[in-house]
Amino acid sequence: MGNKNLLTMIPVLKESITLRQNRDNKEIYQVCVPRTNLLERFSIKFLKQPTHHSIRLDQLGSFVIGMCDGQHPVEELEKKVEDAFGQSASPVRERLLTFLSILEANGWIEWRES
Template structure:
């Protein structure tokens, strides 16, 4: 887990965070030729709903601070509500990475 804490997440600049009706969404552009039908049915963006903690983390994925530093900010704001802190945070950021919503830097740089 220690090696993950040194990673620096940077959000994909094409993805937008929007708050609609008290819910947070990542708006992911559908720009692949394979998205043609989905685009006609659902518009130009795919929506991924985030809770308040997820939206808070997303805003700090700016390519300037480590996962460990994000965790400290998360603990300051949400306290025990964010527990288990680093397990949850790392899992969330790795899921964003798998979906190409963030890149991860910091190892061997």
């Protein structure tokens, strides 16, 4: 991302990634990631495997990924996480930035400037 201030950047969930709410707890999401490489497409077609990977998040991860809608810069996300989870999310900034880094490394989010 170069020399940009990460706190002012806005994380946006990529269009290919979908979120599915948990049946028992509507605040918990499953992230559905399409399986697109050649080997995965082969296993889907011939071995009848699922078309998506499903990753279940905890409450904090679900809260953050649900806010990756192109409306909230990282600094605002940090405040909202702190308000919603208090001390149980400490240290908020480090955990938030680590989680967003993981999302970016997996190709689930992209960044926009605020």
